[in-house]
Amino acid sequence: MEAAWILVVIFSFVIIISAINNRHELKKRKLDAALRMQEMSQGIKPGTYSSMRRSERTHKYKHTIETADESDTLGSWEKENNRAQVKKGIDDLQKRLDNIETIMNSRKGNSNG
Template identity: 35%
Template sequence: MTAVWIVAIVFMGVIGIAAVDGYFSLEKRKIDAALRQQEINDGVAPGTYARPYKNKKAYRKAQKDFEEMRKQPNFNAQQNNVKSEDEIRAELINGIQNLQQRIDNIDTIMASRQKEEESKKNEN
């Protein structure tokens, strides 16, 4: 009976160690994937800062794929999608002006409705 307990404890230990290892392995893969994605978004070849590839052949293939992707016509448009501060400010000013016009329109509508209500009260 003692042997059963020993075997059970050993198996539980192995299962626990495997679970912890799997968890940290998953976390490492998530971090590596996020880093590679950030590298691609920044326009840097994947693997420049992180080297997730196990051998040089896979690394060279990734470099080649990235260069092909970089040659596509819409790649730079995706990378240069950031607006300058002046453009953002101009859009905000236009938005504020549009809102001000809408508020003025609402004010005139409300004023005309109040006049109509007053005229109806005066008629009665």
């Protein structure tokens, strides 16, 4: 009978520890999700800070902070610069198409005349 009580205590202890661990993991996931949402709302690449683990912080911390700072300060500028490059590329393509049309028209004119 005494062995049965020992088993009950051990299984109860295991169940309680697993319940506490599950609750802790749920809080951790909620915090991680909130951090990712905050990163996304600020325009930072998701996972920049939230994916860092304690062991990674010692040797990758400086690199992560540098990339995050660059994305924060250059984020809107890069978007504007990217848009300007796209517009410039579209204009360049339009000029090329116009040149091709004039070349094709001149070839058609030379073959007909």
